[in-house]
Amino acid sequence: EDQVTQSPEALRLQEGESSSLNCSYTVSGLRGLFWYRQDPGKGPEFLFTLYSAGEEKEKERLKATLTKKESFLHITAPKPEDSATYLCAVQALGNEKLTFGTGTRLTIIP
Amino acid sequence: NAGVTQTPKFQVLKTGQSMTLQCAQDMNHEYMSWYRQDPGMGLRLIHYSVGAGITDQGEVPNGYNVSRSTTEDFPLRLLSAAPSQTSVYFCASSLDSNSYNEQFFGPGTRLTVL
Numbered sequence: 001e002d003q004v005t006q007s008p009e010a011l012r013l014q015e016g017e018s019s020s021l022n023c024s025y026t027v028s029g030l031r032g033l034f035w036y037r038q039d040p041g042k043g044p045e046f047l048f049t050l051y052s053a054g055e056e057k058e059k060e061r062l063k064a065t066l067t068k069k070e071s072f073l074h075i076t077a078p079k080p081e082d083s084a085t086y087l088c089a090v091q092a093l094g095n096e097k098l099t100f101g102t103g104t105r106l107t108i109i110p
Numbered sequence: 111n112a113g114v115t116q117t118p119k120f121q122v123l124k125t126g127q128s129m130t131l132q133c134a135q136d137m138n139h140e141y142m143s144w145y146r147q148d149p150g151m152g153l154r155l156i157h158y159s160v161g162a163g164i165t166d167q168g169e170v171p172n173g174y175n176v177s178r179s180t181t182e183d184f185p186l187r188l189l190s191a192a193p194s195q196t197s198v199y200f201c202a203s204s205l206d207s208n209s210y211n212e213q214f215f216g217p218g219t220r221l222t223v224l
Contacts, residue, residue: 004152041217041218042217042218043114043200043202043215043216043217043218044153044200044213044215045215046212046213046214049212087152087153089153096158096160097155097158097168097169098153098155099152100152100153100154101152102150102151102152103152
């Protein structure tokens with residue numbers, strides 16, 4: 001059974017303090033790993049898809065990386081508007097279903 | 111484009127009542143899906159559809175029905191509401207099943223069953 005574990009559950013950073021969020025996964029053949037951002041009271045918003053180990057993608061202050069067992073979402077010099085819950089999900093080969101983790105709630109303090 | 115819209119935003123039901131959660135998209139997306147989000151559980155897939163007239167079960171389909179008569183609409187029906195169905199429900203869509211990972215989510219419906 002596909003599993004996704006995200007850590008930490010919550011993270012508080014000062015504005016400008018860089019850090020990383022972790023997504024560990026177990027899947028029988030990875031088709032893709034996805035990162036989403038979710039603001040309170042809203043639906044998730046797609047950020048990245050990673051397909052193979054060693055792949056990296058960037059968007060503004062965010063960079064996602066992938067290994068065979070985990071993915072990291074690096075946030076560089078974060079701003080208060082980066083505060084949100086970040087969700088990780090995986091899709092197995094031959095499977096149309098996404099398995100989501102429970103998310104990391106990120107708070108950036110001005 | 112309005113994107114993915116959901117109605118209602120909030121709903122309170124009594125145990126045993128039935129209702130339909132509405133979902134519509136105006137992006138001509140073939141793939142649509144319903145998730146529920148519960149604290150500590152992550153998003154879980156209820157039902158999905160790869161095109162009009164085609165639906166399939168996800169991870170937690172019991173107690174829910176869906177139909178897809180048009181490309182635009184994908185309603186979710188609760189047959190006989192139970193307190194265990196208290197949750198936030200999200201509808202999502204994507205261009206097709208090949209790229210469905212890039213899903214656009216609606217704003218959600220917060221359902222409470224008493």
